[in-house]
Amino acid sequence: MDLQHWLGRADHAIQEWADTYSPYAPHPSLHVDDERFASAFEALTGRLTKDNYPFFHPHYAGQMLKPPHPAAVVGHLTAMLINPNNHALDGGPATAAMEREAVAQLAAMFGYDTHLGHLTTSGTIANLEALFVARELHPGRGVAYSAEAHYTHGRMCHVLGMKGHPVPTDEGGRMDLDALEDVLRSGDVGTVVLTAGTTGLGAVDPIHRALALRDRYGVRLHVDAAYGGFFTLLAGADGPEGLAPEPWRAISRCDSIVVDPHKHGLQPYGCGAVLFRDPEVGRFYLHDSPYTYFTSTELHLGEISLECSRAGASAAALWLTFRLIPPTPAGLGRVLAAGRRAALRWADLISRSDVLKLYQRPELDIVGYFPAVEPAALSAVDAASARVLTDGMSDRDPVFLSTLKAGREAFAVRHPEITADVEGARILRSVLMKPESEHHVERLHDRVEQLARPR
Numbered sequence: 001m002d003l004q005h006w007l008g009r010a011d012h013a014i015q016e017w018a019d020t021y022s023p024y025a026p027h028p029s030l031h032v033d034d035e036r037f038a039s040a041f042e043a044l045t046g047r048l049t050k051d052n053y054p055f056f057h058p059h060y061a062g063q064m065l066k067p068p069h070p071a072a073v074v075g076h077l078t079a080m081l082i083n084p085n086n087h088a089l090d091g092g093p094a095t096a097a098m099e100r101e102a103v104a105q106l107a108a109m110f111g112y113d114t115h116l117g118h119l120t121t122s123g124t125i126a127n128l129e130a131l132f133v134a135r136e137l138h139p140g141r142g143v144a145y146s147a148e149a150h151y152t153h154g155r156m157c158h159v160l161g162m163k164g165h166p167v168p169t170d171e172g173g174r175m176d177l178d179a180l181e182d183v184l185r186s187g188d189v190g191t192v193v194l195t196a197g198t199t200g201l202g203a204v205d206p207i208h209r210a211l212a213l214r215d216r217y218g219v220r221l222h223v224d225a226a227y228g229g230f231f232t233l234l235a236g237a238d239g240p241e242g243l244a245p246e247p248w249r250a251i252s253r254c255d256s257i258v259v260d261p262h263k264h265g266l267q268p269y270g271c272g273a274v275l276f277r278d279p280e281v282g283r284f285y286l287h288d289s290p291y292t293y294f295t296s297t298e299l300h301l302g303e304i305s306l307e308c309s310r311a312g313a314s315a316a317a318l319w320l321t322f323r324l325i326p327p328t329p330a331g332l333g334r335v336l337a338a339g340r341r342a343a344l345r346w347a348d349l350i351s352r353s354d355v356l357k358l359y360q361r362p363e364l365d366i367v368g369y370f371p372a373v374e375p376a377a378l379s380a381v382d383a384a385s386a387r388v389l390t391d392g393m394s395d396r397d398p399v400f401l402s403t404l405k406a407g408r409e410a411f412a413v414r415h416p417e418i419t420a421d422v423e424g425a426r427i428l429r430s431v432l433m434k435p436e437s438e439h440h441v442e443r444l445h446d447r448v449e450q451l452a453r454p455r
């Protein structure tokens, strides 16, 4: 699709609508002449293009960053020209309805048959809301999450005045359920956060095995699928990209879910989502509604969100994107499948390399690896990873990677052959979240091997 064409159409469509109202003159205080605009615009584009990383390019294989789909850009901009606010129905009925529809698609993707949910500005706020509701249901009891969970859980426990209980992980970075059970036996925990795709390396906690613990210890189960949620579209899929379905199918039985459309849902930043299986939890939000109970058909989004103003444009962007690339295996699933195949392919290449070593097998589309070093010690791994990162970026044909700090114990379970001479080491990390990565991993691998070769 031609972005220029559709941005022009967006402006035109909204102007046509505006023209149906009586004419008026814009106020002179808002006037900006073209020449001044041109120079300010030059300054803007100059700064943006001088001081940025090429997130769009297949040779950017670093952090969780990529531009939104053009459909999201057009949806966002078109609605933004009206600028509805989804804090209340009269802030923009059209985008409030779109939000409800897009959220229902997310709930259906996870297999929820009932839900209450809404979009948020971020995964952080979405998790805050889920933990807030959890606290209201289990006052005085804390929250358990894996040691590899996003740092937001520790931070939000602090904000909410709840005690956080980090739980050790296994050799794949997944929560160790025996260790969790030890914590649950104390009776201090009311909520368990399970991560479906850790931010570091995409590990998926054994959600299906945690279900039994909910009944045994009377805890709530919250799934933080901010990064990995959309991978549920690959659960049980044919082909190398297919994921073991059990943890993903179990999500439908958990009490709440967070997913970030601004990570794997092709959206610009400012789009997270929280979903609750039981619509009744709407009662915990302070509101002045005449309703005494909430169902997804009568919810009033402003009354079930901790945030007040929220961009209707985010809902429009997600809604339009889902019309074209729906959250189904044949829609968005194909986008995720390509990134996952890329990660598996790269992991194979690294396994056969004598210059690079695989840190652990990728579960989703994130690859962790490090240069093979002599002597084989953590301090050397750390220095070599840091050097590959900086050399890669400053090269004439640059490659962009990221690093991740791995602790000595985590390293020892995966690579006992590496001497633990220091507390931990940076390893290299590549998030292959663009489907184009699939056609560039060979090249990326060659480039990183070159960079890592001892000189």
Ligand SMILES: *Cc1c(COP(=O)(O)O)cnc(C)c1O
Pocket: 121, 122, 123, 124, 125, 127, 150, 152, 195, 197, 198, 199, 224, 225, 226, 227, 228, 260, 272
């Ligand atoms: C990114 C992420 C978050 C935080 O979400 P933001 O949208 O960055 O605020 C929380 N949990 C996980 C697992 C994440 O990957």
